[in-house]
Amino acid sequence: MAGARPAAVALLLAATALAGCERGSSHLPGVSPTGPGGCPAAQAEARTAVSRAERGDVPWGGPTGGPAAVPGKTIVYVAQTMTNPGVAGVAQGVREAARVIGWNVRVIDGEGTPAGIQAALGEAVSLRPSGIVLGGFDPGSTSQQVARATAAHIPLVGWHAVASPGPSTDPPLFTNVTTDVDAVAGISARWVIARSHGNAGVVLFTDASIPFARHKSDLIAQGLAACSGVRLLANENIPIPDASSRTPREVSVLLSRFGSRWTHSVAINDLYFADAAPAFRAAGEKGSGPPFNIGAGDGDPSAFQRINSGQYQAATVPEPLTLQGWQILDEFNRAFSGRPASGYVAPVHVSTAGNSAGAMTWNPSGYREAYRKIWGG
Template sequence: MYPKSPRSRRVAVLAVAAALLVGCQRGTSTGAGPSPTEPARPGCPTDLARAEAATAYAEKPHTMWHGPALGPRATSGKDIVYVAQTMTNPGVAGAAKGVQEAAKVIGWNVRVIDGQGTPAGIQAAFSQAIALRPSGIVLGGFDPGLTSQQVAKATAEHLPLIGWHAVAAPGPSKHPALFTNITTRVEDVAKISADWIIAHSHGHAGVVLFTDASIPFAKNKSDLIRKELATCSGVHLLAQENIPLSDTSSRAPQEVSSLLSRFPDTWTHSVAINDVYFADAAPALRAARRKGAGVPFNIGAGDGDPSAFQRINSRQFQTATVPEPFSQQGWQILDEFNRAFSGGPASGYVAPVHIATAANSGGATTWDPPGYRAVYRRIWGR
């Protein structure tokens, strides 16, 4: 073999340097992304290994209860009112069902009042709840800022208030005054959703992110997802689609069709702040003759309603979701009320994130971790 000329050596060195520079760039562009003919990028081996470990742990079936094991015995004769944002929301309805199920065990009465999904309806429902003079009120899935007058009146009457997805963070809240708020941590949900994409794609993905920028909580979630996706140099954010949750049925199909035209080969994964985006994206993907179990692989960063599980289990345009344990959270709501009635602090428990897929759901249509019912019965003496 003949030795290379100085010019050949310089070309080779420049080529290696260019390849290394490409591999060091972070993938947060909202442009068209890499060309299909572009050489494979080095990816992100360190971040990929971390994402794979986190995803594998989140996908594990839970076999034990890791929540509170101790607490006060059940008080008796309590009446709880669950004010629902709207009972057509599967999450709100799922948590309400858990509250009703737990009430039968602990021996309390529960009444659900539907706010019908409008500010006026929620305010009227909350006012009606206060007029019933219950032992406590649940704020089921709505911003307490919508009902500031009612919250102030309930607080003045020393009625314990517990939120379900009422404010952004789990745990007690001073402003508004909630004994506790029950929800998963948005930081954890956002991170594990992005990590799933990194792991599922082996560090090479073109991603579309669906969000609703009009909702501060949703915008914060999507910002956190972007931040985590950017940790992997081989993952590129192709586009961020801002579609209000109220408009997904009318706008998502058209937007998805446009995305398929813009990124026919580079769009491999999607993540949405709520599973509903994929319910409305499915017709456009089907019309484009995309396979239900093929690209783009979709994950919902939160919720986990029955329709999402049905899409996942049937492999129809959704691959995974990070679900809320609605029933367990309903039981926790009553346990937290019992702690409030007994003069103790909130339990501080926050459900860990879980990733549901067709491989680990067992055909279920909700995420219902085991063990909590028996533990709460034991705590309450029931």
């Protein structure tokens, strides 16, 4: 991949990426890297950051104190769609933690459509539970139902509901549980820079209908633009509910369009690579790459299976899904006790076949013991 890359083109590429995308695909012109290895300074910074994020010995850094369990509570988990492995993984963590703290949990599936999510949250409010989880959807799309919950004094805890972790006043969330989206996006881009030695042609997969996801993909594009030898070939907007039907077709088109220029991919959710695998396989692409694919969330078991077996995914930046389910219940317990949110944000991590040791999930160690001790279990 030789040739010159004028600075003006690089600036235009970065500005285009940050502008976001609308429904459909946004294809960006390919250009060639500049300088030895593309971007020596950015490479060095990326290698250091990725090495740190790949460490496996991550101790518990969350709360060690808090209120004892408040008995007899019922939580409703409203899922954006249970076909989203991250949403489903957190739901499983909530159920697991509920058995420990002694609460009841009900899951209502919004099935991935605005009408379905609105109906699911409306049903949740009508049940008058102790608390409601907004699992992976924008509260702005359910403003009437959120207002009803607030009027009924039902605490709301989000998971990937807004862009930042922690409490929110607009929308009114006791807290939002997520890793830091800037850190996740940044390490995903740095992984590409480090893995490619500063020379890459990248396809980015996102869902621009979800503000959280769109913000993440904008940040990833910004991070990639830090390296002059990395080209953003295409920014593919595929809504998550449509991923299974649209991704294989889009991947086939991308392979035909870019061929060997497509060396790496980043997706805001691992599920895109599950849906892309048949198209890669049909085109005769090796499971071990290229393209080398990294998911900037969510680190569900199927992603680990692809990574560990070398089947069309090389890495993931996993959400600690089970831990986050436990954290959600701990945050509710703080709300019921009149205490502030914990403020805990799980650390960013990169999982590969080389550091996962065959595991199918990633969570920092010690969280179960810590929460049991806090709750008095």
